Amino acid sequence: MSKRKRAGGRAARHALRAATNRNKPSPIKAGARGGQYKPLTDDECQQIHNTALDVLEQIGMGTPIPELVEPAVAQGAVMKDGRLCFPRPMMETLIAAAARNITLYARDTKHDLFLGKEQVYYGTGGAAISTLDFETGNYRDSTLLDLYDFARLSDQLSNVHWFTRTVVATELPEPADLDINTAYALLAGTNKHIGTSITIPEMVDPVVEMFDIIGGGSGSFAARPFCKLHSIPIIPPLRYGADSSYTILAAIKHNWPITCVTAGQSGATAPATLAGTLVQTHAETLAALAMVNIWSPGHPFIFSNWPFVADLRTGAMTGGSAEGGLLNAAAAQLGNMLNLPSGVAGGMPDAKVPDMQAGYESGIPNVMIGLSGANLIYESSGMLASLLACSYEAFVINNEVAGNCLRAIRGIEVDHETLSFDVIKEAVMGPGHYLGADQTIKVMETEYYYPPLGNRVTPTEWAENGSQDVWQVARDEVKRLMRHYPSYITPEQDAALRQRFDIRLSADMMHASGRWR
């Protein structure tokens, strides 16, 4: 499915294990194929796309950097009143040239993500400045250690398919410290595909240098990039941001896959009608695609239209609404119409704690968006307070939410065998039930997803076990998972990294397991 570089013995063993894992019967899998839910008709998709192309042609993008204007104009763009306008034929050429069917690599190949059409993966994202403290239940500033701990959690949760930074190390105000140490925490915590942001363009080269040390030497990251860059090059409405533009320009040189998030908020920085929001955010995402593909046609680029919603009573962002589910499902449908790898924002509860509100605010949007066939559903684990905070307990519960969503996306297999005419006849003429039937035993592990935390016992058993809610159950699960201290950075790599960079996570800090007892 994916392009791989030539593999030696170790890589071959990895590939074998990956294949084995993939063939193991399982009720759910990463990359299940969505698309059964279409919030828009084909004609409505086309209307939105056409209007977005009109916007790019007639209104254009403000504040493009000179390094973009020059090649863009050479390729057919027009500067009008200081705005870079893209004629429709040019946009169509750029869209046609954009990358498709890309693979997001992981350090362990079994976690590689192939972004085929409508194949769905759930993962994380965000830049939460708060963490719901595990001990006190209060909000406090997020730290670098939180980031490492969330990475370790993601490493063990099968329905978190990659790990993009969830929280900001708020104790590191210097961009250089922040970017280097964020990358280190991710690399130390998981060998799944990771994602990070770069605060200033100058940090691209040093972070790639880190990745090269991990990847096996200079150029190794470019050959098999195991991290995607999250960049926000658009300031809505319809302007380019300079810092992010230069960051992207620098990242392209290293073959660094790019997720350009365009996150206009309906009613605040985008129109208040859902259709209007989609027109603008789709146009903005196309403007990001244009920038990347003008500089480097076919560069690995994820079409990340993340329409956000403002609560218009206050102007504050709301992350868990049905409108958000609709908008992001529609954004995925628009990406799929163009057959582009897509990334959208999942359910980001407004709830402040892992309560029933957090459950439906993550569940409803996440299943809608998954069924719509978005490739990457960001922010799907642990987020609370409309992205302001992340919670350990919610993180592990969201793993089950994603499990349920993946089962829903897989759908119902209909064929001669599953239709079961003969099985029905046998049960009716025989025992009058299906318990213990050959078919039942055969499919019970493949047809049904059994949630590890979700309570399915009788009320009596539940009461005997202490009448716990899932928040309490999740606390025990977090403690259990926090005993996992992976060794994804070899001592040699670690020494090299610490010699070259100011790494703030010490071995002592990382292994202070007492924190989780």
Added chain:
Amino acid sequence: MSKRKRAGGRAARHALRAATNRNKPSPIKAGARGGQYKPLTDDECQQIHNTALDVLEQIGMGTPIPELVEPAVAQGAVMKDGRLCFPRPMMETLIAAAARNITLYARDTKHDLFLGKEQVYYGTGGAAISTLDFETGNYRDSTLLDLYDFARLSDQLSNVHWFTRTVVATELPEPADLDINTAYALLAGTNKHIGTSITIPEMVDPVVEMFDIIGGGSGSFAARPFCKLHSIPIIPPLRYGADSSYTILAAIKHNWPITCVTAGQSGATAPATLAGTLVQTHAETLAALAMVNIWSPGHPFIFSNWPFVADLRTGAMTGGSAEGGLLNAAAAQLGNMLNLPSGVAGGMPDAKVPDMQAGYESGIPNVMIGLSGANLIYESSGMLASLLACSYEAFVINNEVAGNCLRAIRGIEVDHETLSFDVIKEAVMGPGHYLGADQTIKVMETEYYYPPLGNRVTPTEWAENGSQDVWQVARDEVKRLMRHYPSYITPEQDAALRQRFDIRLSADMMHASGRWR
């Protein structure tokens, strides 16, 4: 839209109020049109339907009552080894003759439900024997007073579109007492469309007598039936139940609309494959349709295919799974393929309390099933422990879950105005944002659903307000709503009912408001 009997002055005023309410701008409405989500392809629907017809023709239904066999055989059915088999042409004739586009009346016409194709309503159902006690947080036996209180709650919650019995009055072991008093509690608590079950066929006439007293005299209920009958005439796999068959026969004489629930459990009383479960439950629902339409072609009948799921590790029912969402969404799709009024089971959490599990276990299936275009989504409020219990707090939170689902189902309106090209141009060339724009002010009340309970304040405000989770917030809401004591039974009707029947809910019991302080 719906057939109405000739209306006097009062009815005309009601109709006007209903029209006004319906025209009031609102982000969500009862009867939103689903169908954007299709878990099955058209061909897969046809395969399931065809196999179900094969099942009815070749395996048939066991234990039909003689009153069914005689007219069925006269219409083309065949008795084979004691089983009633329906040849395909006969079934197709019966399906064609079945009722379509029916209206479920309410005592207040503004709550009438028109079951047009794919129009979605959320409501209740169930026969929970336990209630999550509001004071102690423990499970206890459900009572008649609980039923009255849940009816009063439903009466004030705009996204509970009808009220079918949620809990059983466990203190009434005698069928006669149970059926009469269940009906009384529903009638006293709400003037929305209601639904109830009848324990033994002999109770049909007395309960209709009650309804006639409420409706304005003998025959008034048949002219405008404001209650539907829940009956379970199928014992899976593929047998008719005698008591329910006779109940249905008796109800038909009173023009009582019938929901024939067929609730096979995958892997226990239905095949373990999801497709096989659908074949059987679809066949069983068609067998119920056949029974009703053989006796009375075109009788108001809701095609209620409720495929349930067994957890095959224990054999116990699970109500909150993604498989349940898939099966019931597919059941709705099959009903819609035949253009029949449909009823399915919604998300029935396995969770024991209103926690994050209850949130995603109700949210995920309820939005899937709503988007699939089921007419009636039963069990959508308050159910816990896989239908064993009902909770007051969950009941009011589920009103918001349904609100979010209805917003999702409404979808995105795409037209020249909503696409907003000019609005975007104005914002870009002008203030650079949309806050306070004419369009924003115009659509803020119609485009967005603002959940009354869901927390959207800042973490600081939340902490200042006592760091409550939604379960706690819901407790205050329940107390507030429980101050509502409707007078839907006039003193004259009440006197007549109490003279004729042994009504157990006394005025003192019903108004013991101290219970809710």
